[in-house]
Amino acid sequence: xxxxxxxxxxxxxxxxxxxxxxxxxxxxxxxxxxxxxxxxxxxxxxxxxxxxxxxxxxxxxxxxxxxxxxxxxxxxxxxxxxxxxxxxxxxxxxxxxxxxxxxxxxxxxxxxxxxxxxxx
Amino acid sequence: xxxxxxxxxxxxxxxxxxxxxxxxxxxxxxxxxxxxxxxxxxxxxxxxxxxxxxxxxxxxxxxxxxxxxxxxxxxxxxxxxxxxxxxxxxxxxxxxxxxxxxxxxxx
Numbered sequence: 749x750x751x752x753x754x755x756x757x758x759x760x761x762x763x764x765x766x767x768x769x770x771x772x773x774x775x776x777x778x779x780x781x782x783x784x785x786x787x788x789x790x791x792x793x794x795x796x797x798x799x800x801x802x803x804x805x806x807x808x809x810x811x812x813x814x815x816x817x818x819x820x821x822x823x824x825x826x827x828x829x830x831x832x833x834x835x836x837x838x839x840x841x842x843x844x845x846x847x848x849x850x851x852x853x854x855x856x857x858x859x860x861x862x863x864x865x866x867x868x
Numbered sequence: 869x870x871x872x873x874x875x876x877x878x879x880x881x882x883x884x885x886x887x888x889x890x891x892x893x894x895x896x897x898x899x900x901x902x903x904x905x906x907x908x909x910x911x912x913x914x915x916x917x918x919x920x921x922x923x924x925x926x927x928x929x930x931x932x933x934x935x936x937x938x939x940x941x942x943x944x945x946x947x948x949x950x951x952x953x954x955x956x957x958x959x960x961x962x963x964x965x966x967x968x969x970x971x972x973x974x975x
Contacts, residue, residue, distance in 0.1 A: 792967055792969045793904075795964070806963045809962075842911055855957075859911065
């Protein structure tokens with residue numbers, strides 16, 4: 749059974765960098781695409797980006813200048829970095845498996861989400 | 869691609885049929901259209917992918933249909949546990965994903 753778990757600071761200061769990690773258990777990270785999705789309080793879902801372990805990441809154009817997603821196959825984890833955060837970046841951040849390799853083109857497994865606040 | 873979901877809120881009784889709409893401003897390949905259910909405090913759950921294929925363990929009262937720019941999620945007979953917010957999602961030519969703003973189903 750594949751499970752995802754987000755971890756990272758729950759509070760980030762404005763202008764600093766948000767860093768989150770997603771630990772994948774139950775499957776090798778190299779077999780799938782992996783993604784980050786966020787949800788601001790009371791709002792809908794916003795796709796942040798995705799990558800395959802050996803490929804070039806794809807990012808939401810609205811965040812592309814500030815975001816970076818990377819994979820560490822040795823620890824079966826993938827990470828999100830978002831630079832120069834503002835209060836608008838406060839959200840629940842979800843990591844998710846993107847089942848492109850099985851033809852689903854959808855997010856079939858999600859982490860529980862982690863809330864990140866932005867405040868000085 | 870912008871996805872517009874309607875109605876914003878649907879108030880129905882158990883046993884009734886729910887019809888949720890997702891309209892795109894450009895053509896979407898059926899292979900790239902999915903639906904999710906989200907309950908308060910929980911992560912979204914994949915219901916439908918490829919516009920009409922139920923994900924694993926999804927009851928058959930959930931069905932998806934549509935093509936081009938018009939897609940529909942139907943819940944044939946609402947159960948009390950079906951309350952929540954439903955999102956459609958598409959994968960576009962620019963290799964990016966977008967979500968609709970959701971339809972809230974109130975029981």
